Amino acid sequence: MWQQLEAGPEQGNSGLPRPAEPPLDGVRIALPPGPPPSPLTRVLSGRRSRRDMTGPLPAADLAAVLGGLFRAGEPAGSTSPTCGDTCSLTPCVLAEDVTGVAPGLYTCRTPGELLAHPSTADWRRRVHERVNRFLRRPATAPPPPALVLWRADWPRIMTRYPGRGLPAVLWDAGAAVQTAYLLAEERGLAGCACAGLPRGAELRELGWEPEAHAFAAAFALGLRSPSG
Structure with missing residues (x-):
């Protein structure tokens, strides 16, 4: 499924079927205004995809994002937001330009700690090139300073959620x-x-079988470029 989703870059909006619209004579109901904006809603209003990024990314900023992916009070090894104690999604980090962190692949099982996972420079290069392509960054652009990858553990999650x-x-x-x-x-x-997730043979290079593991999502992270 992941291979089909990532068969190529998106094709844009041309040629898409028209969205299903309600009948024009349908009942219209005006909703009341919401409460004054809170800090959270202000953050929500500014949220957008920012592909133009640079490094080095301070380790404290990476730690803040990773730490927020864990629910407070959950037992060690439980990942956010709804994975519970099966650890069905485990955050990993492909670091490239993070202060105090050597380039490489890391697993984050608890807030505030990265555990290095063996990976080759060639493996990282292939993933970075594909991610840059899906982010529509120039071929000469450096890779994102950090890439958060969520790894699914199929045996555990299929046991907890059969079918x-x-x-x-x-x-x-x-x-x-x-x-x-x-x-x-x-x-x-x-x-x-972003897309461009490691898959198939690339998972086997890490010692993970595709039948048991898959990367379910990826998120590129860095400093905002002055032009962005």
């Missing part, structure tokens, strides 16, 4: 990406969801 593990992963991934957008906006960072 409906895939929707659970998609729900969790969508909520996690939106949480990352809010956290990046709150910190004044550039962030953008």
Whole structure:
């Protein structure tokens, strides 16, 4: 499924079917105005995809975003937002230009700590090139300073959610990406969801079998470029 979704860059809006619209003579109901904006709604109003990013990304900013992906009071190993104790989605970080963090792939099982996972420079280059292409960044542009990847553990989630593990992963991934957008906006960072996820043979290079694991979502993170 992931391969089909990532078969190529999006084609734009031309040629899309018209959206299904309600009949023009349908009942219209005016909704009352909402309450005054809160800090959260102000962050929501500024949220957007920001592909133009640069480094180095301060480790404290990366830690703030990663820490916000975990629910307060959850037991160690439980990831946000709704994965519970099955750890069905585990945040990983592909670091490239983060202060105090060597380039490489890391797993984040608890807030405030990264655990290095073996990866080769060639593996990282291939992933970065594909991510840059999906972000529509110039071929000469450096890769995002950090890429957050959410890894699904199929055996665990299919045991917890028999027959409906895939929707659970998609729900969790969508909520996690939106949480990352809010956290990046709150910190004044550039962030953008992206495709180009490691898959197939690339997972095997990491020691993970595609039948048991998959990256469900990715989020590029960095400092906002002066031009952006």
